[in-house]
Structures are given as C-alpha cells and as structure tokens.
Amino acid sequence: MYTLLSLFILIALLFLVLNHCRKRKIICRISCMTLTEKCCLLNQLAEPFGFCYDHRQDIFSSRTDAWQKDFGYGKLYDLASLSMNMVLDTEPVYFNYENKTWLIQFWKGQYGITSGAEAGIYHADRVVPPMLRGQTIFQVADDHEMLPMRIRLLSSCSGQLFCISHIHWWLTGFVIGYCISPSELTAEYTITFPDMEMCSAFLNSLTELGYGWDEIRLEGTTLRFVFTVPSVCESPGWRRNFILWKNRLFCRIYRKVTCPFSTTADRLLYLYYYLPFAFRRTICPRRFKKHKRYR
Secondary structure, eight states: OHHHHHHHHHHHHHHHHHHHHHHHHHHHHHHTSOHHHHHHHHHHHHGGGTEEEETTTTEEEEOTTOGGGGSOBOHHHHHTTGGGTEEEEEEEEEEEETTEEEEEEEEEEEETTEEEEEEEEEEOSSOOOGGGGGGOOBEEOOGGGOEEEEEEEEETTTEEEEEEEEEESEEEEEEETOOOOGGGEEEEEEEEOSSHHHHHHHHHHHHHTTOOTTTEEEETTEEEEEESSOSSOOOOHHHHHHHHHHHHHHHHHHHHHTTTOOSHHHHHHHHHHHOHHHHHHHHSOGGGOOOGGGO
C-alpha cells in the first residue's frame, strides 16, 4: 500500500516538474520573439478563421476575404446565439434600394470571453416584403458594394475599447479577455453611402425604428448613429444572465492561465503552444466556425 502511494506521489511530482519546465520553455520562447514575429504568426493562425490581429489596439477584426462571406446572414442565425455562449444586442435595419431589399445589421455584446461589436452589409436579389424579411437569408455585399464604415465601442466602466474603420462588408472589433454586459456597451457606427438615395433609404428605416436626431448625425452621405438600446429589447431572463456569469468565469480562467503575459498576442500564443484546443476556441467563437459540411 505504501509502495503504491509513494509511486503515485512520485509520478505526480514528476508530472508537475515536467509541466513546469514545459511552461517555462513556452514563456521563454514567446518572450524571445519580436513584436513583428508575434503578429505575423498570430495572423497566420487567425487567417483560416477569417480574422486578423491589430496590435495597435490589441484587438481582432474580420478580413474582407473571410470565409463567412459565402453564407450571408439572416435572422435565424441570431436565434442560436445564446446556445453559443453569446449575449448580444442587435439592430437589423432593412430598406429598399435599387430594386433590392438591403440589410445593414449591427451587433454589440459578449462573444464567449470576447467583448465586441459588428456591422454587416447584406442584400437580397429582389425586394422582399416586410413579413418575409425575417425568414430570408441575405447575400453579402459584393466587393464593389462594400462601404466605408467605422465602429467606436465604449464601455460605461472602461471608456473606449477600440475605434476601427475600413471599407468592408462586415466590419468587426473584438477585445479578448473581457466580459461586459451588452447594456454597458455603447457603439457608435459611421457609414458613408455612395449616394443620397441609399443614405436616405437607410435613414428613413433608422428613424422608423425609433432613433431620434439626438442619436443621429448626418454630413452629406455620411451618417453616424449611436447604438445603446436596441429598438426591440430582449428580456434579460435567467438564461442570458447565466451565460454572462459563465463567460465572466471563463474570462477569469483565461486571464489566470495566461497570467505570465499581459497583451492579447502573448496570451494567445501562450495558449497556442500550451493548450491548442483552448486557443482554437478563443480565437473563433462557435458562431464563426466553419462546419465540415461546408468544406
């Protein structure tokens, strides 16, 4: 009995020593890398998931050639968000322009252990009646239809989280390792439209949703509006609260495991070398995973 117990203790101690040595080697490896090397490697790892890393703001954003471009978007996609550990405020804005129904949709909230915001541009190939819009999968805007957009995301506790701008069809910004309730986030969106007709169509739909001129600013064909509370608020409910609590717990675990480092690049590379499965889950919430049947 004592021999077995001694053997078990010896094996446990050996495991702890080897694990400690492995962690030390990984920490040393990452510490010896230059910022350029870290960013290059992280972008290579994030590219298959459709994202890129911005070291200046320490955030991730979507690429214009992301594979998600092939699948468009529709209301049905958002219905599964809670099952994917995402608690979001969303504002879909439908309008008709050039004999098509367009959807410019906005999101802000919590994506697993990531806080962020999005703006996506989509359209149907025809005019869709209002009663059928929620059942329609809208196509992604083509390259020549992408628009200059900007997202500025602010937290009521931490101030500005990021400000990102790009000509895009799906502009995003994600801050990893933070858990913030959607109600504590304010997103400022700016879009420059190609002409006044499209701008006016979008503006009319936005005001019909209840946005007032205290939340909208218009300069030519450039429109900026502040998204704080969606026009249709989802009841908080126990499920949303539970998922937020669970995400906060996972954030603490993430920061504890990666505590030798402070920047997202270092933390994620540490996960990549030490816990690859955790890295994949962190870099790509389940909402954005590419299912095998699509490959």
